[in-house]
Amino acid sequence: MPESLLAVDSLGVAYGDVRAVWEVSFRVAPGEIVVLIGPNGAGKTTIMRALAGLERPAAGSVWYESRPIHDVSAATPAHALAAHGIVLVHEGRHLFRNMTVLENLDLGAFTPRARPERDRTRRHVFDLFPRLAERQHQRVATMSGGEQQMVALGRAMMGLPRLLMLDEPSLGLAPLLVRDIFQAIRTLNQEGTTILLVEQNARRALALADRAYVIEQGRVAGSGTGEALLHDAHVQRAYLGGG
Numbered sequence: 001m002p003e004s005l006l007a008v009d010s011l012g013v014a015y016g017d018v019r020a021v022w023e024v025s026f027r028v029a030p031g032e033i034v035v036l037i038g039p040n041g042a043g044k045t046t047i048m049r050a051l052a053g054l055e056r057p058a059a060g061s062v063w064y065e066s067r068p069i070h071d072v073s074a075a076t077p078a079h080a081l082a083a084h085g086i087v088l089v090h091e092g093r094h095l096f097r098n099m100t101v102l103e104n105l106d107l108g109a110f111t112p113r114a115r116p117e118r119d120r121t122r123r124h125v126f127d128l129f130p131r132l133a134e135r136q137h138q139r140v141a142t143m144s145g146g147e148q149q150m151v152a153l154g155r156a157m158m159g160l161p162r163l164l165m166l167d168e169p170s171l172g173l174a175p176l177l178v179r180d181i182f183q184a185i186r187t188l189n190q191e192g193t194t195i196l197l198v199e200q201n202a203r204r205a206l207a208l209a210d211r212a213y214v215i216e217q218g219r220v221a222g223s224g225t226g227e228a229l230l231h232d233a234h235v236q237r238a239y240l241g242g243g
């Protein structure tokens with residue numbers, strides 16, 4: 001499918017003998033926001049980790065910019081994928097807690113593509129998150145959860161992502177900060193970054209999404225536009241607290 005930035009075909013991922021993801025197929029077109037929703041343990045994180053080269057697929061294929069980035073024999077190393085603009089912001093953030101905001105941000109610009117743009121991108125990050133500019137010399141360990149999530153997003157931006165993958169960016173954040181993080185995601189998308197988002201906050205995520213996939217028990221259980229899924233009876237019952 002040449003118009004896709006990312007095409008996932010029949011992806012399977014296993015932890016040892018235990019299969020976590022089965023026959024998962026989906027597409028992300030350039031400029032889209034695509035969301036994966038589903039219950040805890042459904043395999044969403046596993047899918048993201050496989051796409052980022054952190055888990056080796058047991059089956060299936062993944063195409064990025066029309067090139068295969070995984071085959072069943074060898075996962076492409078995560079740093080090589082980052083060099084091509086695939087950047088994952090992990091659930092739980094994975095920051096260097098004893099380093100400063102500035103040091104964490106600059107580590108995000110490690111690829112040959114991003115390094116020459118580092119100072120300019122950092123100014124962009126500080127425009128989007130003025131709080132990080134104010135606190136650039138503060139150790140990350142001493143920052144609030146919301147501020148740390150901003151650092152994680154900012155560090156991902158420093159890598160100049162073409163496909164930005166976000167795993168539960170709003171987890172554990174107060175409502176006002178959730179709003180800020182979603183607004184930042186929307187801004188990045190409007191600036192041209194394609195987004196693949198895993199979110200517990202299904203209502204907000206579907207409102208933001210161009211398209212979404214429902215992942216249940218390691219499989220795609222439904223898909224549609226964000227708008228259509230907001231009105232889907234199963235999605236309402238299972239994920240929106242309605243019926």
Ligand code: ATP
Pocket residue numbers: 015018020038039040041042043044045046047
């Ligand atoms: P959550 O929202 O709770 O993170 P998820 O949809 O992201 O859920 P995954 O974290 O991908 O789900 O987990 C999918 C399945 O794989 C679960 O049954 C989980 O227990 C299992 N799993 C995840 N990581 C590992 C691992 N490192 N080793 C073994 N099993 C794992």
